[in-house]
Amino acid sequence: MxxxxxxxxxxxxxxxxxxxxxxxxxxxxxxxxxxxxxxxxxxxxxxxxxxxxxxxxxxxxxxxxxxxxxxxxxxxxxxxxxxxxxxxxxxxxxxxxxxxxxxxxxxxxxxxxxxxxxxxxxxxxxxxxxxxxxxxxxxxxxxxxxxxxxxxxxxxxxxxxxxxxxxxxxxxxxETIREGDGLAMSSRNVRLTAAGRRKAPVLYAAITAAADDIRAGQSDRMAIREAAEAMRHAGFDRVEYIELRDAATLMPSDDPARPRRMLAAAWLDGVRLIDNIPV
Missing domain, CATH: 3.40.50.620 (HUPs)
Incomplete structure (x- = not known):
């Protein structure tokens, strides 16, 4: 023991x-x-x-x-x-x-x-x-x-x-450990309703799509706006932020030559979810 x-x-x-x-x-x-x-x-x-x-x-x-x-x-x-x-x-x-x-x-x-x-x-x-x-x-x-x-x-x-x-x-x-549908594992996930749990993977999917679009040449602002809209359409209560930042300093970054991170926070079922991915 x-x-x-x-x-x-x-x-x-x-x-x-x-x-x-x-x-x-x-x-x-x-x-x-x-x-x-x-x-x-x-x-x-x-x-x-x-x-x-x-x-x-x-x-x-x-x-x-x-x-x-x-x-x-x-x-x-x-x-x-x-x-x-x-x-x-x-x-x-x-x-x-x-x-x-x-x-x-x-x-x-x-x-x-x-x-x-x-x-x-x-x-x-x-x-x-x-x-x-x-x-x-x-x-x-x-x-x-x-x-x-x-x-x-x-x-x-x-x-x-x-x-x-x-x-x-x-x-x-x-590395972040994820459920099979992409949702980042978190102790707070247990507070989601069954319906909320079905919606929650949209957070990861939305920022992943935004990161892909940015790598493909789309403007940062447009890609982030589309990600936020996808989350709201899926039923998220509120998107607090989706931001592209320097991976080390967390300052705003438009320099693709430096490692960058897309970070997001949003509310669903009264539960605050966060996630991030490299860009």
Whole structure:
């Protein structure tokens, strides 16, 4: 049975023992409600590291909407069973008071790459992400951290903070795992109605078509407009943004010689879905 650790002292003692034995440590930070996307990260860590810790912590500091925090799915027992199939060596599932004890007043804030898109739509979100990720790296003493590319902007934020703060950890970005119909796997997908679930793959299809059109010479603006219209026609409640950005800086880019990323966020059935693809 995989040990489930609740305190920093427990996870730090275990990690120190592994380090003394010469093992490398990979950490997979999650908020639980695990799916095959999370498991793919754990498997990658398993293949590349001597020991693997998966963290399960619904981080209150990265939710700018209290209702979203309340509705976020929690399924620790099922998550532990899934992680047993990898298997990982330990699960770190602390209570909020363990991560943010009384009197906690420190925030890690990343500029630049954290400011547009999700940063604009969800004020304070990336401060919460950066703060908890920095803490988890320190708590687990990890040598490598594994993150999915579905949250592309989050991945760039984590890469930036580790470089800027000289953190002794390698960040590994892993491919987005999709359902058979193209929908990016997400813990929020379970909140879609049956009808919404049938519509949801249009997000990926629309941005894929837009990227293809741009590569074929269509203007960025026209391709994006058509993608948004396709999503609205399919029944999406609202398209928050579809943007073509520099893949590393997340700044607007019309230079096809540099790696670019198309990123999108839209609402369906009261659920906010995000996705991105290279262009």
């Amino acid at each position: 995989i040990p489930i650790l609740r305190t920093v002292a427990e996870v730090r003692a275990l990690a120190r023992g592994w380090k003394q034995a010469g093992d490398s440590i990979g950490v997979v930070p999650t908020m639980g409600a695990l799916h095959d996307g999370h498991l793919s990260l754990a498997r990658r860590a398993r293949a590349e590291c001597g020991r693997v810790i998966t963290t399960i912590f619904v981080n209150p500091k990265q939710f700018n909407n209290p209702e979203d925090l309340k509705k976020y799915p929690r399924s620790e027992e099922a998550d532990a069973a899934l992680l047993g199939t990898v298997p990982v060596d330990a699960i770190f599932a602390p209570e909020p008071e363990e991560v943010y004890p009384e009197g906690f007043i420190t925030t890690v804030s990343v500029g630049g790459v954290a400011e547009p898109l999700e940063g604009r739509m969800r004020p304070g979100h990336f401060d919460g992400v950066a703060t908890v990720v920095t803490k988890l790296f320190g708590m687990t003493l990890a040598d490598r951290g594994y993150f999915g590319q579905k949250d592309w902007q989050q991945l760039q934020v984590v890469l930036r903070l580790t470089r800027d703060l000289n953190l002794p950890i390698e960040i590994v970005g892993c």
